[in-house]
Amino acid sequence: MPASLAHRSAALLCLLLCILSGLGGCAGMGQEPLRVNVAGIDPLKGEGMEMRFNVKLRVQNPNDTPVEFSGVSLQLDLNGQSFASGVSDQSGVVPRFGETVIDVPLTVPAFAAVRQAFALAGSASSGSFPYELRGRLAGGIGGGARFVDHGKLSLPTQSLMGP
Missing domain, CATH: 1.20.5 (Single alpha-helices involved in coiled-coils or other helix-helix interfaces)
Structure with a gap:
């Protein structure tokens, strides 16, 4: 028994x-996914040949429950190639049906910048390049919330060509 x-x-x-x-x-x-958009980009001092930027992310929570986070990671791809990445230990809460702005320093390695410069120089496109921004807000019960933003970046070709 x-x-x-x-x-x-x-x-x-x-x-x-x-x-x-x-x-x-x-x-x-x-649960609807978080809405994440780039709200601003400011230059930061880089080391050696790398470029650094402070990316301001506007995170909107379209759900009835707040989202707590204790860190952020980002990966930016241009033209289907890895271009920049960054992490931040910033923590906070995206309120229910609310939004917050998060700062994340992003580093562009020298070789990624050179690769993209050659791609831009050899491109006969209209000055529009596809990008994908992937990231994760760490924390919470499920380990965090992932997000993706994608679209096209347009370069001001008129101002580059001169009057």
């Missing part, structure tokens, strides 16, 4: 864990 009781206890525990993990999955269902 004791072995049978142990099997039943183990089965009951397993069933309980399955139910709880199923409920945890339901808690995230119906």
Whole structure:
């Protein structure tokens, strides 16, 4: 009998864990993704040949629950190539149905800048280049919230060509 009781206890525990993990999955269902846009870019002093920028991210939370975060990571790709990355240990809360601005220093390695300069020089396009910004707000029960922003960057070709 004791072995049978142990099997039943183990089965009951397993069933309980399955139910709880199923409920945890339901808690995230119906949540809309965070909306993240670049609100500004300011130059920072770089080291050697690298370039550095302070990227201001506007994070909007379209959900009924606040999102706590304890760090941010970013990766910026231009023309399908890795271009810049950055991290910040900034922490805070994006309020329910609210927004906040987060500063993240972004580093462009020298070789990535040179590669993109050659791509720009050899390009016969209209001065519009695809970008993708991927990131993660760390923290919370699920380990954080991931986000993606993408589009096209347009260079002011008129001002580059002169009058």
